Amino acid sequence: METQDLLINYNWKQVLNHKKITEDLQLGNSLVIIKGFPPSDDELQSFISRLGMVLNEKRNNNGKAVFDVKIARRNHFFTSIANSNLIFPLHTDCADFDIIPNTIGLLCVEPADEDEGTNHFMFLNSLLKHLSEDEKQKLLNKKWKFRNQERSILEIENGNYKICYDRITMESFSQLAKTEIEELIHLDKLFKSLSFSIKLEKGDLILFRNDLMLHGRNSIDINSNRLIKRIRFTINQV
Template sequence: MEAQNLLINYRWREDLLNDQEIKKNLQQGRNLVIIKDFPLDDEELETFISRLGIAVNEIRNNKGKAIFDVKIARLNNFFTSIANSNLEFPLHTDCADFDVIPNVIGLLCAEPADQNEGTSNFMFLHTLLDHLSQDEVQKLSEKKWKFRNRQRSILQIENRTYTICYDRITMESFSKLNPDEIEELNKLDALFKRFSFSIKLEKGDLILFRNDLLLHGRDKININSQRLLKRIRFSIDNFS
């Protein structure tokens, strides 16, 4: 899939950014929004996001702050999270185990990975739905999976629109899956990979995308990589 056809491009210094236009694009959720040359400043990022929606302050891993540094970090020789590791991060939904899942993610590239590493990967739900039978959609909508302390289906209907919730790492970490369930998830992962596309973020790229209408992940990076993304999760209403 050609990634450029799925991007709506802006440039911070050259374009007069229209917040409502960007918000409308995110509400429609069929593209990713990318803003080039965005300032590498946390306050500027928070101020901009506040004009689009309501940011989530991350209590669990970020001391209640809205902006989280996605970089390689260890505590007592262990990675503090998979996001803070050099490992491949499979396609997933952020916050799949939260009470309320934020529906938009922003990633600001402050320091890119080396040229052939750390590529960001995405898969749109609407592309997946185009290749599923009605029976398959119904099964994914009905079966509940455990996301830490919450039971959720992978596909859900909200405002007459399908949404997706998937995080295999969490699903396998908090429940014992039987062989049939493992095979089911293996087939899903193969489908996700088949319909995925990649984007190599450059310094100053701010990419905004729907957390409930697509999955995202990244390729493996070198253990000594200086890659740094500024992540902010937020929610917008789904009505123009």
């Protein structure tokens, strides 16, 4: 599958049709990139609020909707994995929230150097095509602990599959058996084999589904000035 087939491109300079962009994101089998987006929190929030219900982030962000993903430390510790230079394997954002926002926007204000900080994505549809019925049932039935939530990796809602996976959260809040860790190692490998990568350029706003795909990123140089503005939302139904 060519990456170009998965990307729907727009430019900030053109008249953007919010309803069309909302439709592009409905099925979760494509990503939207808007080129030339201005580096403004207000512009980002106001644009996204026309696509869906914006989530204000209480944890780590003082209730603001736009979060700066950059290397940041407090008392020598990174303030979160997003704020570290570490590799972030394929995952769902907010896997431990009561209600998981189903869409994410990432605005690249300052890209990382060359092949650092490249974003990776895996469509749930690619995974479903790969799994046997038996494997799907296993992922639908087994519950994992995501901090205070018990969730299965696959779920069917209104007849449609969705995915929830964040190995770091799953491993951090429960004592997993050796077989469970092996299962997660196997899943990580499988997800990676089905993933593709996109290197964001300055001014790219990428929009993608959080419930119909997984996302991750490569490691970054500790001294990098990479700055990505993140906003999470629940997209309007069309």
